[in-house]
Amino acid sequence: MHIFSQDDASARAGAWLTVSLKAIANNYDLVAGLGAGAECAAVVKADAYGLGAAQVAQALAGRGAGTFFVAHLDEGIALRAVLPQARIFVLHGFMPGCEGSMAAHGLIPVLNSLDQVRSWKRFCEQAGQAFPAALQFDSGMSRFGLSIEDLAERALFNGLNLQLVMSHLACADMPDSSANEMQRQRFVTMAAAFPGVPRSLAASSGIFLGPDYHFELIRPGAALYGIAPSEGRRVLAPVVSLDARIAQIRTIQAGDRVGYGLSWTAPKATRVATLGLGYADGFFRAQAGQASVWYGRTRLPVIGRVSMDSISVDMTEAPADLKAGDVLSVLGPQQDVDALARSAGTIGYEVLTALGSRFHRVYVPAG
Numbered sequence: 523m524h525i526f527s528q529d530d531a532s533a534r535a536g537a538w539l540t541v542s543l544k545a546i547a548n549n550y551d552l553v554a555g556l557g558a559g560a561e562c563a564a565v566v567k568a569d570a571y572g573l574g575a576a577q578v579a580q581a582l583a584g585r586g587a588g589t590f591f592v593a594h595l596d597e598g599i600a601l602r603a604v605l606p607q608a609r610i611f612v613l614h615g616f617m618p619g620c621e622g623s624m625a626a627h628g629l630i631p632v633l634n635s636l637d638q639v640r641s642w643k644r645f646c647e648q649a650g651q652a653f654p655a656a657l658q659f660d661s662g663m664s665r666f667g668l669s670i671e672d673l674a675e676r677a678l679f680n681g682l683n684l685q686l687v688m689s690h691l692a693c694a695d696m697p698d699s700s701a702n703e704m705q706r707q708r709f710v711t712m713a714a715a716f717p718g719v720p721r722s723l724a725a726s727s728g729i730f731l732g733p734d735y736h737f738e739l740i741r742p743g744a745a746l747y748g749i750a751p752s753e754g755r756r757v758l759a760p761v762v763s764l765d766a767r768i769a770q771i772r773t774i775q776a777g778d779r780v781g782y783g784l785s786w787t788a789p790k791a792t793r794v795a796t797l798g799l800g801y802a803d804g805f806f807r808a809q810a811g812q813a814s815v816w817y818g819r820t821r822l823p824v825i826g827r828v829s830m831d832s833i834s835v836d837m838t839e840a841p842a843d844l845k846a847g848d849v850l851s852v853l854g855p856q857q858d859v860d861a862l863a864r865s866a867g868t869i870g871y872e873v874l875t876a877l878g879s880r881f882h883r884v885y886v887p888a889g
């Protein structure tokens with residue numbers, strides 16, 4: 523007799539996140555096709571938007587991606603361990619004094635300021651080797667990058683081993699915004715100071731603005747992970763699904779109330795299911811009263827407040843025989859990350875990157 527069961531993680535899990543590396547790889551192919559002629563890099567910062575940088579990057583390298591972007595030096599170091607051959611750019615460059623780690627791991631800093639340019643040059647001179655670097659220009663977003671005035675320091679840029687010049691669009695998800703063309707023109711002007719160096723302007727949404735925005739390298743992140751490039755534009759395959767088991771189910775009476783603050787009152791006798799995921803898992807508390815989960819094609823409203831580890835669901839429309847252990851869909855065919863994001867008043871990017879590390883994860887291989 524086994525007193526201790528031989529259960530596995532998937533049997534223990536109250537909720538599980540399925541990440542389709544196949545869908546991510548297919549999205550990569552689709553986006554790379556749009557940018558035909560331009561190299562298609564892959565942005566895997568923030569642990570590949572929460573989905574697992576190591577798994578995602580390996581799957582994309584398997585599809586032919588050779589260039590990757592991360593935000594931080596430590597993300598680059600971790601990615602280097604997984605992809606010994608890839609070209610890896612670090613968007614934020616480096617903190618003062620960390621040039622050596624950058625070079626030691628074969629990472630390419632994106633130099634965003636004259637100070638970073640000076641430090642990198644000094645480091646390369648001392649090392650006696652022109653390690654590769656990229657330059658970022660501020661073409662209008664006032665976030666990262668060198669200004670037009672900075673570029674007047676012509677001599678400072680001599681001797682840099684430049685792999686890329688780049689900038690970033692502020693309004694690419696709004697195809698009609700005049701800011702896009704304004705930034706594009708500024709970028710062209712600034713890049714002209716570095717003839718022959720490959721140029722990159724477009725992240726996911728920018729790629730969909732058309733070939734004028736592609737230059738020599740495109741750098742999608744969100745599109746790989748199935749996020750729409752602009753409101754309502756559904757061209758990419760969803761890559762995650764999130765399923766949760768009913769942890770407990772009860773019938774409450776008219777007038778009974780639910781959750782912290784007793785903020786929801788049953789108008790009539792109601793079956794209420796408790797699911798084991800909450801704001802600690804990225805199911806935003808701000809979603810209270812807005813969000814739904816699904817049973818097949820049946821929408822089930824989330825009621826009352828979102829707790830740290832649980833949500834409550836109105837089961838009125840669900841089959842009467844559903845019981846603890848049965849599965850409801852949080853992200854799936856009826857509700858993608860963009861839709862869940864809308865119910866929280868945010869964007870798919872935030873939903874994805876917030877999905878917690880507590881879910882049991884299942885990866886569908888890229889094949």
Ligand SMILES: *Cc1c(COP(=O)(O)O)cnc(C)c1O
Nearest residue numbers: 565690725726741742743744745
């Ligand atoms: C995050 C980021 C990207 C990727 O953006 P998506 O909209 O996710 O495609 C590209 N370039 C820069 C500079 C970024 O910060």
